[in-house]
Amino acid sequence: MNFTLRIWRQTDANTDGDLETYKVQDIEPTCSFLEMMDILNERLTERNVEPVAFDSDCREGICGMCSMVINGKPHGPKDGTTTCQLYMRHFEDGDEITIEPWRSAAFPVTRDLIVDRSAFDRIMQAGGYVTVHSGPKPEPNAIPIEPSIAEEALDAACCIGCGACVAACPNGAAMLYTSAKVSHLGLLPQGQPERFERVQKMVHQMEAEGFGSCRNYAECEAACPKEISIKFIGRMNRDFLKSTLILPNNPRGKMDSQ
Amino acid sequence: MSRLGNLYQSVIGKKAIVAVTGSIMIGFLLLHGWGNLKVFSGATAAGVPEVDVYADFLRTMGVPILPYGSALWIIRIVVLVSLILHVICVVQLARHNRKARPVHYKHARNFEEATLPARAMIYTGSIVVLFLGFHLAQFTVGGVGSAPFVQGDVYGNLYGAFQHPVYVALYVGVMAVIGIHLYHGAWSLFQTLGWDNPDRNKSLRMLSVALGVGIFLAFSAIPISFFSGEMNKPSLQHADTSSRSNK
Numbered sequence: 165m166n167f168t169l170r171i172w173r174q175t176d177a178n179t180d181g182d183l184e185t186y187k188v189q190d191i192e193p194t195c196s197f198l199e200m201m202d203i204l205n206e207r208l209t210e211r212n213v214e215p216v217a218f219d220s221d222c223r224e225g226i227c228g229m230c231s232m233v234i235n236g237k238p239h240g241p242k243d244g245t246t247t248c249q250l251y252m253r254h255f256e257d258g259d260e261i262t263i264e265p266w267r268s269a270a271f272p273v274t275r276d277l278i279v280d281r282s283a284f285d286r287i288m289q290a291g292g293y294v295t296v297h298s299g300p301k302p303e304p305n306a307i308p309i310e311p312s313i314a315e316e317a318l319d320a321a322c323c324i325g326c327g328a329c330v331a332a333c334p335n336g337a338a339m340l341y342t343s344a345k346v347s348h349l350g351l352l353p354q355g356q357p358e359r360f361e362r363v364q365k366m367v368h369q370m371e372a373e374g375f376g377s378c379r380n381y382a383e384c385e386a387a388c389p390k391e392i393s394i395k396f397i398g399r400m401n402r403d404f405l406k407s408t409l410i411l412p413n414n415p416r417g418k419m420d421s422q
Numbered sequence: 423m424s425r426l427g428n429l430y431q432s433v434i435g436k437k438a439i440v441a442v443t444g445s446i447m448i449g450f451l452l453l454h455g456w457g458n459l460k461v462f463s464g465a466t467a468a469g470v471p472e473v474d475v476y477a478d479f480l481r482t483m484g485v486p487i488l489p490y491g492s493a494l495w496i497i498r499i500v501v502l503v504s505l506i507l508h509v510i511c512v513v514q515l516a517r518h519n520r521k522a523r524p525v526h527y528k529h530a531r532n533f534e535e536a537t538l539p540a541r542a543m544i545y546t547g548s549i550v551v552l553f554l555g556f557h558l559a560q561f562t563v564g565g566v567g568s569a570p571f572v573q574g575d576v577y578g579n580l581y582g583a584f585q586h587p588v589y590v591a592l593y594v595g596v597m598a599v600i601g602i603h604l605y606h607g608a609w610s611l612f613q614t615l616g617w618d619n620p621d622r623n624k625s626l627r628m629l630s631v632a633l634g635v636g637i638f639l640a641f642s643a644i645p646i647s648f649f650s651g652e653m654n655k656p657s658l659q660h661a662d663t664s665s666r667s668n669k
Binding site: 233235237262264270368371374375377381383385398399400402403409 | 435522527541613
């Protein structure tokens with residue numbers, strides 16, 4: 165198969181970039197998208213052209229490293245997959261394919277198709293944890309969890325933190341990511357002690373990183389390789405509003421009588 | 423108050439303010455629309471159109487606990503404050519969002535989930551705000567529009583205004599815009615407040631369709647009926663306007 169690739173090239177965070185056109189010939193249909201990129205880079209290197217910088221790691225759809233907006237869609241045209249699980253047979257021979265990096269103020273482009281996603285790490289550090297005691301190992305089944313709750317928590321925990329939700333959102337919002345992280349801990353009994361503190365800290369960090377706000381478009385859900393539902397955004401909103409408006413600031417305070 | 427301040431500081435809180443003020447305005451629209459439909463109720467035995475009686479009630483309601491006309495003013499102020507908060511929050515959020523996505527993709531965007539009404543909220547909303555100024559100048563303050571404005575003569579004012587196709591087209595057009603705004607807004611408020619979930623989602627989506635279509639039909643029935651000659655002339659409808667104003 166032959167393709168015409170229009171790829172975003174940018175030397176570093178401080179220089180302007182632009183799309184460059186490359187032709188790739190004789191690509192096997194069984195080739196994955198990233199293997200096709202490897203072949204392109206090999207051929208570019210042979211011609212003494214700087215290869216295209218892009219992120220990848222596990223190449224089996226679970227690490228969340230690959231991050232390409234292919235023809236305007238994060239992770240490309242196939243639903244529920246990451247870029248590494250996209251194969252060239254999903255395209256037509258002779259296609260023109262445009263490849264761009266994630267676009268968001270909070271994800272600056274560091275080179276070509278690579279963006280800095282450490283804003284996500286800082287959101288996690290702000291509250292994406294549970295406290296565990298350091299004593300003897302507890303009996304694993306000591307805390308009963310209703311199976312449907314466990315499954316729902318796992319649906320949220322499917323998030324691989326790739327950032328496709330941010331890339332797909334016209335507002336560059338990280339609501340789906342943050343809500344998945346808030347929910348997978350907040351649904352489980354082990355996550356209850358910090359539940360409301362967590363949602364406050366993580367939402368404030370999300371805002372401090374410069375992510376946008378939610379317009380309820382659900383474009384994030386459509387782009388998510390793990391097909392995480394926007395129901396978690398509603399759940400996060402509810403927890404956030406409850407902790408902002410209703411929960412007592414000073415539950416141990418004294419009260420005076422009249 | 424610090425809680426409300428914290429709410430206003432956060433983007434989720436601002437969205438919640440937009441949702442709550444939006445639902446207050448939906449409530450107002452439902453009451454307004456229900457009241458307007460009184461134009462189809464004919465006239466009292468004395469010949470006063472039912473809609474004029476209803477308009478008078480809007481000022482007398484709450485009397486004698488409240489002074490004459492004050493209940494209506496309370497409603498007006500609540501709706502006005504809601505509108506102002508709604509617009510301020512939306513403008514601030516829109517600015518914040520533009521900063522969050524400074525660079526656009528070169529490849530054309532194909533929206534998969536976001537519907538046209540959802541993406542047009544800022545435009546449909548702006549049209550409604552502009553229309554509101556005109557609408558109040560025409561039917562509350564008076565002085566704008568082709569027909570003379572008589573305070574209290576709701577039926578006559580409507581009849582006069584909607585003899586002109588331009589006004590009929592304007593009102594029906596803007597009602598369609600409001601319907602489109604509500605189609606997304608009425609569902610969106612449940613999601614923003616965290617009240618939507620997979621069990622209710624279908625019902626809430628249907629509710630927002632019903633609300634958008636219902637508001638459009640109820641409000642546009644009035645200009646269309648006056649224009650098509652469906653409704654009696656005000657003089658035939660109530661002969662004793664003069665006697666009523668003397669009471």
